[in-house]
Amino acid sequence: MLRKKYRVGILGATGTVGQRFIQLLENHPQFEVTALAASDRSQGKAYAEACVWRLAGEMPTSVRSIKVAPPEPPLDCDLIFSSLPGEIARAVEEGFAHAGYPVLSNSSACRMDRDVPLVIPEVNHEHFALIETQRRARSFDRGMIVTNPNCSTIMLALALAPLHRRFGIEAVVVTTLQALSGAGYPGVPSLDVCDNVLPFIDKEEEKIETETLKILGRLRESSIEMANIKMSAQCHRVNVTDGHMAAVRVKFTRPASLEEVTEALASWRSLPQEMELPSAPERPIIVRNEPDRPQPRLDRDSSKGMSVTVGRIRPDGVLDVRFVALSHNTIRGAAGAAILNAEMLIALGYLA
CATH class of the missing domain: 3.40.50.720 (NAD(P)-binding Rossmann-like Domain)
Incomplete structure (x- = not known):
């Protein structure tokens, strides 16, 4: 019926x-x-x-x-x-x-x-x-x-969620490279962005830093207890049509090997996948092992634009681990x- x-x-x-x-x-x-x-x-x-x-x-x-x-x-x-x-x-x-x-x-x-x-x-x-x-x-x-x-918070929070759940997160430093379509149409003037990178997107850094803590926070009765994570974000507009990228560095509460980090990301599934919702990607996070991935042109349309692609998972000399994340900003991000x-x-x- x-x-x-x-x-x-x-x-x-x-x-x-x-x-x-x-x-x-x-x-x-x-x-x-x-x-x-x-x-x-x-x-x-x-x-x-x-x-x-x-x-x-x-x-x-x-x-x-x-x-x-x-x-x-x-x-x-x-x-x-x-x-x-x-x-x-x-x-x-x-x-x-x-x-x-x-x-x-x-x-x-x-x-x-x-x-x-x-x-x-x-x-x-x-x-x-x-x-x-x-x-x-x-x-x-x-x-x-x-x-x-x-749009950038979705990419970041989805990549952080399995790591926070498995290892606990104390601090995150993120630098975004955001596509032109994130500014709407007609968006950024061509003479501003051609041969250039714009190191400021109004209110974007504040959104990432506050929204991520609410999403990763816990429901306590009738309100959300914000996640206790130190967040630092810097946002840039780059000459790419679609696909936001983030270079992320994370400090964990407890030790985690690169193999454990990779497995936590690649194996992440949740209720939308269990329920097989029409728009839910089979793999919310796709891990790429190539040294030069993800890239906007190659990876933004993964799972019809609904997956976040993570690559370049490496140890970090200041925090614990670093990686690059990418998602389609007007599909998964909007x-x-x-x-x-x-x-x-x-x-x-x-x-x-």
Whole structure:
């Protein structure tokens, strides 16, 4: 017997991440896109007229004729995926949640709120329990706000989780090399980034340092006890289209050999894999042994963009171990992460 699909609305539908949501949801077994919302200049137009499609391949035919609506309730859908800019996301997302819509947000606005789950399903799916606290505190009925982390945080926290679970982590130093698509479209001016590296991305370092501690923290009754890890992040924009990279150095609580570190990463599986969720990669972390991997062009699309690739696992002369991690920033780092969260919520009964 075929189950009825959940009807999906996308906020910020004409932007880079909004388009990625549409692309990933085409032919999804659990979701169908029925509503699209965007800024004033797009409203009232058919999506095909309002949106300049920037992704590889054609705009899915199923959305071409959908009229773009204002980002406010009501929308003809059962749940919301939000890719709104942070400066407007809070009010809009809270408005939808109060109106009874579950909101799966890629925005930074509510991530660090005490009662908002900030979730990578392979790492901290138990944090979804905050939903009940949130509903009581905010007088939501069936509405909710669930967030996925910053694109670089997802890559880092997913790589750190098995190591923290196995050996304990005292300190992390991370240097990111982040792709241009992370800045949206049109993004970084070409004369700034050609023949250049930009050593500053506004608020990115703070997001990595705080979000990682919440994700790796423990649920204590109605709040998250942040992980007791010293974090230091430096972020750079580089001339790569897609694929964020991070050079990571870690100090452990207890000794670990390189073989143990490699095995902990390569063998990591969690509830999304056990449940065989549609977007869950069979291997959340792929370990490469070649001396020159991972590379964005070669590895960003691993497992349809949903795996983090780790390589160059080496002893570190200052801390304990160092490695390089890479993930697709608009798939695993954005739209794909929110879709996997929604699949997990269905599997756990939160969207019944």
